[in-house]
Every structure is written in C-alpha cells, then in structure tokens.
Amino acid sequence: MYRRSVIALAALLATASPLCAQTRVFDLTTVSQVAEVPLMLKERADGHIIELRNIDPQNAAALDIVGASGEAFQSLQAQARPNGIVLPSTAAGSFTLIVRAQASDTLYVADVWLDGALLKSKIRFSGGTALTIPRLGVGEEIVGVARPNGPTEHVAYLMSADGANVLARDKGPVTHLRRREAGDTVVMFGALSEKTGAIRVYRNDFANDTDGDGLGDALENVLGICASRRASAPGINCALTADTRDTDGDGLWDSWEVMGVNGQALPAWGADPRHKDIFVEVDFRRLTLADNQSGLALRMTPAVARQMASIYADSATTDAATRATHAQDVGNPDGQPGVSLHLDIGVPPETPADATTYGDWGGYTAVDAVPDGQGGYMPQPPAAAMASNMDTARRGLFHYVLGYTTGGGSCGTGIACGFNMNSAGNSAHEFGHTLFLDHNGPSGTHEPNCKPNYPSLMNYAFLDTGVLMFSDGQTLPTLNNHSLVETGIVSPGNTPFLTTLKSKFRYKVDAATGSVDWNRDGTFAPANAPVRAYANLLPGNSGGCEFTREGEQLVGAKSQRSPAVVRYYDHIWVFAVTLDNKLDYTYTMHTWGCSNIDDCPTPDFSPHGIQDIGPIDGVDVAVIRVNGKPLILIVAIRPDGSLVETWMHQEGGLNVWESTVTIPASPAAGEPSLAVSRDGTSVALAYRGTDNIVRFRWRGAASWGPEQEVLVAGQPVSMHPQTSPGLAFTGLPIGIAIGSEEIVGAFADSNGDIQLYTPASFPHHQGWVRLSIPYEPMHSAIGRPSMAWTGGPMTNAPAADRTLTPGMVATGAEASLEVPSTTYGRFYIVYISANPPVTGATNPNPVRMQMTYVDDTGRLRIGLDSFFDNVWSYAFGIDLLQPGEVGLHAAETYSIPNAGAHPDSLYQVSFRPHADGISNLSYSNKNDWPVIAWASCSVLAGTQNASMHVSCPPKPW
Structure with a gap:
C-alpha cells in the first residue's frame, strides 16, 4: 500500500482573482530525487x-x-x-x-x-514532491518548469487519486501533464540526479487562450501579462501593446519566457515576461589551422559576463527617480530599468547569483578556421559561424557572438556579431551596434562620433573613461560646431560633465558659471557671441572620432602621391599625380563663393584633364598674382630629380597652359611644397635634395630667387629620406613682424620627428630657428606634412592684443606668449603617421592633425594631436588649402585597407570641404534605452519564421 502523504503547496502569487478561482502558480522549493x-x-x-x-x-x-x-x-x-x-x-x-x-525524504540506496x-547497482532515490490540484479541468494542464539553480531537468508524474500509481509521465526542463477527464489531481515531481532544487509549477488553462501564445487567460492574469488587448496588466497598456503574445516587447513570446520552448530552458536561465531579456550564445573564433588542430577553446570569463550584463541591466544608475525614468524609456512592465542579458559562454555559474547571467547551457562551440582558397586558413565570419554552429532550436530566440581575445570588433545591426570578449566595455559597445546603436546614437543618425554631449559607451570619447553605461539623453545641451555658446552653456551643477570636458577633452571650463572655452582661445565668449570650433575633437584619440569627412567628395582621380588643392577665382581646383605619373586636374562646378563657408554645397567635380608635363613623382600648386591677374603655378619633381614648372590660366572658359620649363636647382627628391601669401604676391618653395638637405627659395612675378639650404644655427637641416618638407604662410604671433604673415616650415628629421622652423629674420632669411611656440611631438617618417592658417590674418588684432614676451624668438627656445583676448586665426598642421605594414593593406599610414590652442595656463601651444582621418583610412598624401579661409579645406589621397575585392576603394583622391571638423550641423545627446528596447525585439523578430514571428513596436526614432 502506498502510504506517502500528499502535500498541497502554497501559491507563489496571489491566489484568487475574479478571472482565476484557483491557485495557478506554485513554487516547489525543493524537488527531491527519484530513480x-x-x-x-x-x-x-x-x-x-x-x-x-x-x-x-x-x-x-x-x-x-x-x-x-x-x-x-x-x-x-x-x-x-x-x-x-x-x-x-x-x-x-x-x-x-x-x-x-514511500513516505520519507531520506535518500536511499x-x-x-x-x-x-542484478540489473543495476546502487541506485539512489527519495520520495519526490507531490502536489494536489483540485478540480483540474480537461482544458487545463500542469506544467513544471526548471528554475535558476534548480535541477537541469526533472520528471513529472500524474498519479492515481490515492497516490498509489503513476498514470502518466513527462521528463525534461519543462514537463506537461494533462488528464483525460476532469477531477482532483495528484502530481508528483522528482529530480533524476543528485542536483535537486526548485521548480515552478503552473496550472495552465490552455484551452482558454485568447492571444494564442500557449498560456491561458487566467494564468496570464495571475502572471501580470497581457492575454488580449482587452486585458489589464500592471505596468503595461495591453490595448497599445504591439503583440499581446509578447507583453514586454523583447521578441520572445510570453509562453517561451514562462515555460521555455524547443527544449531551451529560458525560465531556468532567467527569462521574465515582464522584463526585457536578450539571450546570447558566445562561441570562440579559431584563427588558424594550428588552432583547429590544438583544439583551442577560449571562453568569455565570468567577470566579463557579469560586467557586460550589469551594463545592460543599467546597474550603474542608482537614483530612484532616474531608474523609474529609465524603466519607462525601456518599457519594462515590472517598472525596473535595463535589459537582462543572459550569456551562454560554456562556463558553469560560479555562484547562485550568476545562474541567470551566464552559464554552460549547451550552445558553446569553438568554431574552426576554414580554408581561405589560397592555401591558408582564415576565421569564419560570424553569420557563417552561426549558420553552422548554433542549434536550429535557438533560431529566433538567441543572438550570436563569435568571440576572440584581442582587438576590438566590427559589428553591424543584426543577430550575429564578432568582438573581443575579453573586455566588458568592448563587448557591450560592439553588441550595442547589433541593437541599432552607432557611435553617435541611433543607427542612421547623421551626427559626429565623440560628441562631448553624448555620455554613452557607444561614443568613442567615453568608451575608455570608465563611463560604462548607456546615455539617457538627459540634461546636456545641443551643440553645433558652427555656432557654439561658451558662457553658461552647461548647468553648473553638472559636475561629471564639466569634469569630463576638462579631463578628457582638455577644455578650459568654469564650473561656477558652466562655461566652456570651445574654441580654445583662452577666453569665454559672451553668450550672445557664439564661436566656431571643433567641439567633438578628442585630443589623442585612437581613431574614429574625426568629423572631417562631412561633405566629402571623391574627385575621381587615382594617385599614390599628395594632391594639391587651390582656389582659383571662385572654384576649388584639385591636382594629382596619376598612377602612371601624369598630371591630373579637375575643379568644382559650383562657384563656392557662398558667404558662409560652412553652408557651401557639396562640390561636384568636372571631367578630368591630363596635362603632359612629362613624368612626375610629386607636385604642388599655388595661385599667385602677376600684374594683378591670378595664375595657377604648378611645380613638380621628375623621376630624374629635376624641378619643373608650368602655368595655367583661364580665358573665355578655356584652360590656357604655358610651356613646361626647368627650374635650375640641385637634384630633388620626393614632393615639392609651395606656400603663397594671402595677397598672392609672394611664393615660397621648399624641397628635399637627393642628399636629404632641405632647399628653399622665393619667387616673385618674374623669376625664382637663388636656391638656399635651410640652415639652423649655421647647419643645414637634414630630413628623413622618405619625407618631404612642408611650407605655409601663417598668422602665428612668432615675433618676427607682429601682425604680419610668416613662413613656417615643417621638416621631419632623420628620426621621422617633425620639427617646425621659421626664418630668423624677415625678409632676408639668413637662417632659420625652431618655432618658439610649444608643440606636441609629431612622428612622420613618410610623406609631406601640410599646414594652413584659417580665420584671417593677425593684422586685424588691436595692437594691445599683440603682446609678446621679450626674447621669445632669439634662440628658438620655447617661450611664453600672452594670448590675444579674441581669436584671429588658427594654425593647422596635418601629417601622415607611419605604421608597420599590415597584411592586405595598401599603405597602413593614417593622417593625424594638430592645431593652435590656449592651454589652462593661458599659454599658446600647437597640439591636441588626434586623427585627422579615420584610423582605417590609409593615406598617401594630403594638402590643405592655402591661403586659408574661414573654414579649412583639404584634399587627400587614401585607400581603404583590405579592399582587394573593391578596387574602387584604392588610391582615391577626395576633397574635404569641412576639414576642420566644423560644419553647420546640430548634434545632441541621445537616449539609448528606447533604441535598445526596440531592437531587442526587432533584431530577434527578423530571424523568426512565420509560425513564431513576433510583431514589434514602431521604431522610436
């Protein structure tokens, strides 16, 4: 006789409601072992x-x-x-x-x-756990569900009325039991291993399921989720829910989150139908055949998994009011902020608290490298790895990551992604891209990276600052580099933001008034006098912050040399040395005579012309005035080391070229550099001799002056053999003739470090001295640096604002300068940063930039070193428009690396109308949370078949 007593357990949730006369949710705190x-x-x-x-x-x-x-x-x-x-x-x-x-919880053997x-020895068992369910109907079922830290799978028995016999059985992480006729029911649950623990039991009225998600209306009412659009659930308006089968809008049906699906124990891994969940399988990417053969299998660590999940859970937000706002932003019916991230990393949880964050849930795979078709091996892309390694039962339920342990990542929107899983910040950032977040906010947002007013880990400026959280779009001002208010722009109480501006962006700030010196001139302009500045410039950034590509136009030429850009009348002209060493030229069809340079249209370039001036290795161009008429002067260096020049002007819309003549000079190498005064009457030329000594000469309207070696302290300046000199007229206050334009030369020494020099005495040029204004190191062992002065000459400054410290130029040493109270111009220098060779890349050398600014002590400097162009854009040369204008314009020759399959990406010459990063474009703080919330559904729904497809809310931006 079966004498075990049957125990009715207490309900987890409130027992009765008008729609639910029975208890429908039970927690069995311990399910003991059966055999x-x-x-x-x-x-x-x-x-x-x-x-x-x-x-x-x-x-x-x-x-x-x-x-x-x-x-x-x-x-x-x-x-x-x-x-x-x-x-x-x-x-x-x-x-x-x-x-x-029979009746004891004792474990027997x-x-x-x-x-x-003997069939089997030493089986272990105890009594299981029984539950009485009164009046179980034919349209109801008893569902047992594995809970976090409970048994991986359990067994459920439908018992006879007296509890003596088993009538039906089910086994798994989720079990279902139904009766053939209505009546009081006894069910028993047991663990099949020594891992015992809790399970949850539901009384599911499946036959009364209005929305067809597998959960009965009465059970959904108890669980606080939507059974239909007419239903009521706390924290959510069911009438406005995109899909009542998915109350919290995360792309997972309520029934999947309550009971699991396809053998995937989502409830045991932490799913909650009232809080958004994202499940991710994290596999490992093998790179080589040796990795395959050695069985290399690395995993995301528990520490990284915890921190990444904490970021998405919004754990860093502790203020109660802010948490409530964030919960509204993300749309969680439970009133809690953030999204729950659950990571299958192939590692068992270290503590009970880890059980819903990460685990070894049966998905982890070390993905083999595959043949590359050229006799070697290469890693699989994430989408291909997912297709062959993620169980089909997980399709439409899990996101996929192919992890590795170095570098960063390159993820776009969608279900599959690959990134460095050793860094929680990098992992959270890259996974954010799959959820429709870019570096500037929601995907498709036309705003710059590194916005100082977007404190999100998606923003490169905040990725490595310890700000491992997403932005909520609150409290920070909208900015426009074309028109920036400096006085009182930030709330004085916003200490974290002001601190970031000072420490990370190196701005001068006044915390008491909330003022920011955006244009770095050492003063705070009045609130009614906005300034132009590159506000999202991140000094020392590691690439990706640049906003100098705004309005970029490919001019259609291909080259591996520095281009030359000039203004001739109202047109912008670009000259380049073609791949077969000929002179290519083109110009904009627009006049580019607009009064506000920031609002000029993106230029279109005319069909190209090729002028035969013989084979050339390098070229530079200047527009000078002869008898009051502007002419284009072209100077080139030929492969034999000779210097040549030619002239061009337009008459009646036709290009008129003069003959090409040789400039008597020492043998030259590399690329020449021309600098022209603002009035177009003085031209300077510098070039590197084949002996690596820098040569310099002047040209008037009639002819060139004599060739000179550039001497410093009586010694000729010797250059790195892979570089060329740069020249520019500037308005820098260097003390030669206050308020006038001065020549600055940029010459890379034998170590590849650029040094800035200026003639010691004007206009006789009996020697050169190192530029007295302090500047940051610039390493460039390749190419020609380019410089420009923008914003007007110093002659516009009142005499009282042009005070120099005595003796600042006499020895070439760095000296102090009392800075004018108003900015009259800015000096820019761009240069190619030489990098080690990269496999598959055409030229692994990006462009960097420095500019003049006033530091916190009031001292004028040249620095704020940062990438000019994208770190993955590899340059052959760059030229800044001289004389400079209000805005900075540039032409650049570059390639996109690893672009063998896309030859159009190689050796392109482009024009940059906003090369100073300043354009008339507003940008603001963005709220990441509604985007993450929407994408948690839409990305998953995009992978679901018709039978499981979830309807998602509309895009929130």
Missing part, C-alpha cells in the same frame, strides 16, 4: 519479478513501471510486493522502472534485480 531505470523485457512464461535488494527498511520503496504509448506513458497491470513488483508474462518491450521512497539477476 528511473530503463527496462528491455521479453515475454516470459513465469512473468517478471523486479525487486530492490540491500535496502533498509524492507518496505521503504514504491515501484512503478510505465511503457511508451505515443507521447504518453501508461501503467501496466502489475502486482506490488515489498520493495518489488511482479509483471505479467505478456510484458515485453521498452519500459521505465520508477523507484521512489538500493540494487535493482530483474528475474534473479
């Missing part, structure tokens, strides 16, 4: 005797035997005996023996004998 033994029986005339031996007491166990009947198991007619069971002679086939204790022979 099951598979049997293969043949017909036997004497029947079969199954017994337990070596157990005490003798009547401690109850045995049941069930067999398969379709998807269900049914009891066989059997005679019970103490610790045993007798089966009829007709019992044949596959069966399961169930062994459970016994041997199973079949027909006098």
Whole structure:
C-alpha cells in the first residue's frame, strides 16, 4: 500500500482573482530525487519479478513501471510486493522502472534485480514532491518548469487519486501533464540526479487562450501579462501593446519566457515576461589551422559576463527617480530599468547569483578556421559561424557572438556579431551596434562620433573613461560646431560633465558659471557671441572620432602621391599625380563663393584633364598674382630629380597652359611644397635634395630667387629620406613682424620627428630657428606634412592684443606668449603617421592633425594631436588649402585597407570641404534605452519564421 502523504503547496502569487478561482502558480522549493531505470523485457512464461535488494527498511520503496504509448506513458497491470513488483508474462518491450521512497525524504540506496539477476547497482532515490490540484479541468494542464539553480531537468508524474500509481509521465526542463477527464489531481515531481532544487509549477488553462501564445487567460492574469488587448496588466497598456503574445516587447513570446520552448530552458536561465531579456550564445573564433588542430577553446570569463550584463541591466544608475525614468524609456512592465542579458559562454555559474547571467547551457562551440582558397586558413565570419554552429532550436530566440581575445570588433545591426570578449566595455559597445546603436546614437543618425554631449559607451570619447553605461539623453545641451555658446552653456551643477570636458577633452571650463572655452582661445565668449570650433575633437584619440569627412567628395582621380588643392577665382581646383605619373586636374562646378563657408554645397567635380608635363613623382600648386591677374603655378619633381614648372590660366572658359620649363636647382627628391601669401604676391618653395638637405627659395612675378639650404644655427637641416618638407604662410604671433604673415616650415628629421622652423629674420632669411611656440611631438617618417592658417590674418588684432614676451624668438627656445583676448586665426598642421605594414593593406599610414590652442595656463601651444582621418583610412598624401579661409579645406589621397575585392576603394583622391571638423550641423545627446528596447525585439523578430514571428513596436526614432 502506498502510504506517502500528499502535500498541497502554497501559491507563489496571489491566489484568487475574479478571472482565476484557483491557485495557478506554485513554487516547489525543493524537488527531491527519484530513480528511473530503463527496462528491455521479453515475454516470459513465469512473468517478471523486479525487486530492490540491500535496502533498509524492507518496505521503504514504491515501484512503478510505465511503457511508451505515443507521447504518453501508461501503467501496466502489475502486482506490488515489498520493495518489488511482479509483471505479467505478456510484458515485453521498452519500459521505465520508477523507484521512489514511500513516505520519507531520506535518500536511499538500493540494487535493482530483474528475474534473479542484478540489473543495476546502487541506485539512489527519495520520495519526490507531490502536489494536489483540485478540480483540474480537461482544458487545463500542469506544467513544471526548471528554475535558476534548480535541477537541469526533472520528471513529472500524474498519479492515481490515492497516490498509489503513476498514470502518466513527462521528463525534461519543462514537463506537461494533462488528464483525460476532469477531477482532483495528484502530481508528483522528482529530480533524476543528485542536483535537486526548485521548480515552478503552473496550472495552465490552455484551452482558454485568447492571444494564442500557449498560456491561458487566467494564468496570464495571475502572471501580470497581457492575454488580449482587452486585458489589464500592471505596468503595461495591453490595448497599445504591439503583440499581446509578447507583453514586454523583447521578441520572445510570453509562453517561451514562462515555460521555455524547443527544449531551451529560458525560465531556468532567467527569462521574465515582464522584463526585457536578450539571450546570447558566445562561441570562440579559431584563427588558424594550428588552432583547429590544438583544439583551442577560449571562453568569455565570468567577470566579463557579469560586467557586460550589469551594463545592460543599467546597474550603474542608482537614483530612484532616474531608474523609474529609465524603466519607462525601456518599457519594462515590472517598472525596473535595463535589459537582462543572459550569456551562454560554456562556463558553469560560479555562484547562485550568476545562474541567470551566464552559464554552460549547451550552445558553446569553438568554431574552426576554414580554408581561405589560397592555401591558408582564415576565421569564419560570424553569420557563417552561426549558420553552422548554433542549434536550429535557438533560431529566433538567441543572438550570436563569435568571440576572440584581442582587438576590438566590427559589428553591424543584426543577430550575429564578432568582438573581443575579453573586455566588458568592448563587448557591450560592439553588441550595442547589433541593437541599432552607432557611435553617435541611433543607427542612421547623421551626427559626429565623440560628441562631448553624448555620455554613452557607444561614443568613442567615453568608451575608455570608465563611463560604462548607456546615455539617457538627459540634461546636456545641443551643440553645433558652427555656432557654439561658451558662457553658461552647461548647468553648473553638472559636475561629471564639466569634469569630463576638462579631463578628457582638455577644455578650459568654469564650473561656477558652466562655461566652456570651445574654441580654445583662452577666453569665454559672451553668450550672445557664439564661436566656431571643433567641439567633438578628442585630443589623442585612437581613431574614429574625426568629423572631417562631412561633405566629402571623391574627385575621381587615382594617385599614390599628395594632391594639391587651390582656389582659383571662385572654384576649388584639385591636382594629382596619376598612377602612371601624369598630371591630373579637375575643379568644382559650383562657384563656392557662398558667404558662409560652412553652408557651401557639396562640390561636384568636372571631367578630368591630363596635362603632359612629362613624368612626375610629386607636385604642388599655388595661385599667385602677376600684374594683378591670378595664375595657377604648378611645380613638380621628375623621376630624374629635376624641378619643373608650368602655368595655367583661364580665358573665355578655356584652360590656357604655358610651356613646361626647368627650374635650375640641385637634384630633388620626393614632393615639392609651395606656400603663397594671402595677397598672392609672394611664393615660397621648399624641397628635399637627393642628399636629404632641405632647399628653399622665393619667387616673385618674374623669376625664382637663388636656391638656399635651410640652415639652423649655421647647419643645414637634414630630413628623413622618405619625407618631404612642408611650407605655409601663417598668422602665428612668432615675433618676427607682429601682425604680419610668416613662413613656417615643417621638416621631419632623420628620426621621422617633425620639427617646425621659421626664418630668423624677415625678409632676408639668413637662417632659420625652431618655432618658439610649444608643440606636441609629431612622428612622420613618410610623406609631406601640410599646414594652413584659417580665420584671417593677425593684422586685424588691436595692437594691445599683440603682446609678446621679450626674447621669445632669439634662440628658438620655447617661450611664453600672452594670448590675444579674441581669436584671429588658427594654425593647422596635418601629417601622415607611419605604421608597420599590415597584411592586405595598401599603405597602413593614417593622417593625424594638430592645431593652435590656449592651454589652462593661458599659454599658446600647437597640439591636441588626434586623427585627422579615420584610423582605417590609409593615406598617401594630403594638402590643405592655402591661403586659408574661414573654414579649412583639404584634399587627400587614401585607400581603404583590405579592399582587394573593391578596387574602387584604392588610391582615391577626395576633397574635404569641412576639414576642420566644423560644419553647420546640430548634434545632441541621445537616449539609448528606447533604441535598445526596440531592437531587442526587432533584431530577434527578423530571424523568426512565420509560425513564431513576433510583431514589434514602431521604431522610436
């Protein structure tokens, strides 16, 4: 006789409601172990005797035997005996023996004998956990669901009314039991291993399911989720829900989050139908055949998984009011902020608290490298790896990451991504891209990276600052580099933001008034006098912050040399040395005579012309005035080392070229550099001789002056053999003739470090001295630097604003300068930063930039070194428009690396109308949370088949 008592357990949630007369949710805090033994029986005339031996007491166990009947198991007619069971002679086939204790939670050990022979030794079992369900209807079912830290799978039994026999059985992380007729029901749950623990039990009225998600309306009402658009649920308006099957809008049906689906134990891994969840499988990317052969299998660490999940959970936000606002932004019915990230990293949780954050959930794979078609091996791209390595049962449920342990990542919107899984910040950032976040906010936002007013880990400016959180779009002002207010622009109470501007962006700030010196001139302009500045410039950035590409136009030429850009009348002209060493030229069809340089249209360039001036290795161009008429002067260096010049002007819309003549000079190498005064009457030329000594000369309207070696302290300046000199007229206050334009030369020494020099005495040029204004190191062992002065000459400054410290130029040493109270211009220098060779890249050398600014001590400097162009844009040369204008314009020759499959990306010459990063474009702080919330659904829904597809809310931006 089965004497185990049956215990009705308390409900987890409130018991009764008008729609729910029964308790529908139960928590079984501990499900004890039962034992099951598979049997293969043949017909036997004497029947079969199954017994337990070596157990005490003798009547401690109850045995049941069930067999398969379709998807269900049914009891066989059997005679019970103490610790045993007798089966009829007709019992044949596959069966399961169930062994459970009669009435005790004690763990027993016994041997199973079949027909006098030992079948299995030392099985372990106790009594299981039973539950009484009153008046269970035919349209209802009992569902057992694995809970976090509970047994991986469990077994559920439908018992006879007296609890003596098993009538039906189910096994797995989720179990379902139904009756054929209504009535009071006893169910029992047990663990099949020594890992015991909690499960949750639902009484699901599946036959009354208005929205068709597999959960009955009464159960959904108890769970606080939407059963239909007419239903009511706390924290959510069901009438406005995009899909009532997915109350929290995360792309996962409520039933999947409550009961799991496709064998995926989502509830055991932390799913919650009232809070957005994202499940991610994190595999490992093998790079080489050696990785394959060695079985290399690295994993995301628990520490990284915890921190990444904490970022998405918005754990850094602690203020109660802000958390409530963030919860509204993300749309969680439970009123809590953030999104729950659950990571299958192939590592068991270290603590119970980790069980819903990460685990070894059966998905992790180390993904082999594959043949590259050229005799080597290469890593699989994430999408291909997902297609062949993620279980099809996870499609439409999980996101996919192919992880590695160095570098960064390159993720776009979508379900699959690859990144460095050793860094939580990098992992969170790259995964954010899959959720429609760019470096400037929501995907497609036409705003710069490194916005100082967007404190998000998506922003490069904040990625490495310890600000490992997403932005909520609050409190910070909208900015426009074309028109920036400096006085009182930030709330004085916003200390973190002001601190970031000072420490990260190196701005002068006044915390008491909330003022920011955006244009770095050492003063705060009045609120009614906005300034122009590159406000999102991040000094020392590692690439990706630049906003100098705004309005970029490819001019259509291909080159591996520095281009030359000039203004001739109202047109911008670009000259380049072609790949076969000829002179290419083109110009804009627009007049470019607009009064506000920031608002000039993106230029279109005319068809190209090729002028035969012989083969050339390098070229520079200037517009000078001869008898009041502007002419284009072209100077080139030929492969034989000779210097040549030619002239061009327009008459009646036609280009008129003069003959090409040789300039008597020492043998030259590399690329020449021309500088022209603002009035177009003085031209200077510098070039590197084949002996690497810098040569310099002047040209008037009639002819060139004599060639001179550039001497410093009586010694010629020797250059790095892979570089060329740069020249520019500037308005820098260097003390030669206050308020006038001065020549500055940029020459890379034998170590590849650029040094800035200026003639020691004007206009006789008896020697040169190192520029007295302090400047940051510039390493450039390749190419020609380019310089420009923008914003007007210093002659516009009142005399009182042009005060110099005595002796600042006499020895060339760095000296102090009292800075004018108003900015009259800015000096820029751009140069190519030489890098080690990169496999598959055409020229791994990006462009960097420095400019004049006033530091916190009031001292004028040249610095704020940063990338001019994208770190992944590899340059051959660059030229700044001289004389400079209000805005900075540039032409650049560059390639996109690893672009062998895209030849159009190689050797392009482009025009940059806003090369100073200043354009008339407003940019603001963005709220990441609604984007993450929307994308948690839309990205997943994009991978779901028609039978499981979820409808998502509309895009929130």
